[in-house]
Amino acid sequence: MDEGTYNIDIVGFHGTSLESAQKIITEQNFTSGDIRNDHWLGQGAYFFREDPEQAKIWAKSKIKGSETAVIKTIVSLDNNSFLNLDTRSGLNYFNRYIKTEVKRKILEEKAEIELTTDDHSKIKHIYRCFFCNELPTNIKAIQRTFFVQSTLNEDETFKKMDVFVQGVQVCIRDLSVIDFTKTGINNVINMHTFRRRKKTKQKRKL
Template identity: 30%
Template sequence: MYDNRHHVILGFHGCDEETCQRLVNDPKEFHFNKNSYDWLGNGMYFWENDLERARQWALEKQKQGKIRKAAVLGAFIDPGNCCDFMNSKYTGQLADYYVKLNKILDDMPHNEDVKSDPHKDKLLRKLDCAVIEQMHKEISIIQEIEHRKLGFILTPGFDTVRCAFLEGAPAFPGAAIKLKNHIQICVRNPNSILAFFRPRLKPSSILAA
């Protein structure tokens, strides 16, 4: 009853300029990630209300040679039925899905550090991703059973997944607040994206060529 969010989230997605142009120009386009290390499972990722963090990420990928020209894509997102891991209702369910996945797999994945990360933030969240995908899979199975027996679905799937990520160096000596702290939202349902747009950047923040 209280699970659906009734407001629009402003999200920012760091990407290559070509990808950005394609998504803005074609409203039917959607970029669905299926990386095993994406911490909130499969979908399209956005930094919630944080253009600067998306800009930094895109520039880092450009320097690493993973994208040709850094860009930032904006989106108006309707969270819909949101699996919000900043809500204890959802975090409390994760252990059950972990147990179920552990019974299925002989070799469970692990969250891993990136060698270049001095802060050891476990940026490769392979375990988290696998557990969350197990959750989505079980919801799909329940939906199939409901549809077969009832002719309609009582258990809705999640349109989006949302959580805070604590990352980076301390903001000051001894601080628990990290410099790269952010909230991300993973969009699974393309219809949750109401529109893509190119954000206006301040002259001092224009992406490097």
């Protein structure tokens, strides 16, 4: 991306079931999950950057009936292997690649983006997932910040400042950039404790 070469270290947090977390640590391997056409940043292992709380909340919202855990890891790579879609240079690279390499592939191979829904809110994920999956293999990680639904967004002071909860997602496409010697369980969330805390917050709100 013509910016000179420098190293990037990312502290990532991955929410999952406790059983899966223990398996990841033991086997030193993250699975990329189900192959879908609507992943937010394409196929890969997902982490919240420097945000263990968001990883915890995500895990509890997606995994029902079992204890969950948050894994902490260090991702180390150079900037030429990292596509940061929160930056102007990253978006410029993405735009050029789509309009040249991906367009050429679509024309030559007659590839099509398969839309499996009429839901416009989901269609954008399908498009983004398709183009991220078409990136070259030297792009080992992709980052993008997304808006997150939260009661904090209803705070009047935050609204006046235009401050909202956001989650910085990092999709790891090449697991070789994960340092498994610095990977471990950051915390375990007991579902009963989580429910009690949630009820307490709701009572305070009332």
